[in-house]
Amino acid sequence: MTGIKFGLIFTVCLVVQQQGVLTYFMRQNCGRSYPRPSPRIVNGQTAVLGMAPFMAYLYINSSFHCGGSIITERYILTAGHCVEKDLKVRLGEYNTRTNPDCDGTACFPSIEIYGIQKSILHAGYNDITLANDIALLKLNRRIIFNVNTQPVCLVRSPTYLPPIHEFHAFGWGRTENRTIARVLQTTKLYLYSNSFCNSRLNDSLNQNQFCAATRNSDTCQGDSGGPLVTHLPIGEMSFYVQLGLVSFGDSHCRGVGVYTYVPNYTNWIWKVIQSN
Numbered sequence: 001m002t003g004i005k006f007g008l009i010f011t012v013c014l015v016v017q018q019q020g021v022l023t024y025f026m027r028q029n030c031g032r033s034y035p036r037p038s039p040r041i042v043n044g045q046t047a048v049l050g051m052a053p054f055m056a057y058l059y060i061n062s063s064f065h066c067g068g069s070i071i072t073e074r075y076i077l078t079a080g081h082c083v084e085k086d087l088k089v090r091l092g093e094y095n096t097r098t099n100p101d102c103d104g105t106a107c108f109p110s111i112e113i114y115g116i117q118k119s120i121l122h123a124g125y126n127d128i129t130l131a132n133d134i135a136l137l138k139l140n141r142r143i144i145f146n147v148n149t150q151p152v153c154l155v156r157s158p159t160y161l162p163p164i165h166e167f168h169a170f171g172w173g174r175t176e177n178r179t180i181a182r183v184l185q186t187t188k189l190y191l192y193s194n195s196f197c198n199s200r201l202n203d204s205l206n207q208n209q210f211c212a213a214t215r216n217s218d219t220c221q222g223d224s225g226g227p228l229v230t231h232l233p234i235g236e237m238s239f240y241v242q243l244g245l246v247s248f249g250d251s252h253c254r255g256v257g258v259y260t261y262v263p264n265y266t267n268w269i270w271k272v273i274q275s276n
Helices: 002-024 194-201 262-275
Strands: 055-060 063-070 075-078 087-091 112-121 135-139 166-171 185-192 209-213 227-234 237-249 256-261
Touching (some): 194 256, 209 237, 237 262
Antiparallel strands (some): 075 135, 087 112, 166 185
C-alpha cells in the first residue's frame, strides 16, 4: 500500500512539474543535457561531451558554415544571414574528426545528417543592417531524439524571464588561432547595454537585439546562428533556455557582439511551425 501511495505521489508531482514546464516553454521535453562526468569561440574552452545536445552543425559541401539549435523534431533555429542554398545539417556533432564521439570506453550515438526541406526567413530580415536576423530550417525528416540530440527550450513570452545577465555561447567557429574549431567550444558572455555595442561597433541596435561581451573571449566567424543560452531553474530542475542567437560583431572578434533576442520572436516561430 505504501508503494502505491508513493507511486501516486511521484506521478502527480511529475505531471504538475511537466505542466509547469509547459507553462514557461513551447514544449515540455527540452533543455536537458547529458555531459560525461569529469561562434567562433575566441579564448573560450572545449565544451564537455554531451553538454550541448541542442547544437546543430550547418555546412555546405564539406565546409562548416554556421551554427544553429534544435527547437522541435523538424525545425532548426539559426540566423537569417546563414541561409544559403545546398545547406545540410549534422546533429549529435561534437568532435568533427570522430564519429561516434567517445569518452574512454563510453560512446555517444553517431551523428545524423539531414537535408533542408524548406528555409523560412523572417519577413523583416534586412541583409544590410541584419535587423530580424533569424530563420527557421525545416528538416527533410523527423529527428529521433537521444542523449546527444535534444531540443533547447524557448520561452513562451519574455515576461516569464527573470533578469538575466550571463549567457553561454557554443560553436565551431574561428578560434584565437583563426582556424575553425574541430571540437565544440564554449564561452561565457555577459549582458551589456545596447549603447555600449553602438559605440564600439558604430551601429544602432533595435529592441530585438542585445549586446553581450566579455574581456577575454568572444564569438567569431562561423559561430553565426548559434545559440546563447542560460540555465533557468524551475522547481528542482534546471533547463537550458535559448535567449539569443549570434548575429554579428567586431570583425577582429575582440569581445563584443550583437545577438538576436529570441524571446521576442516566439510568436513568429510558433506561427511558422504551425503553418508549415
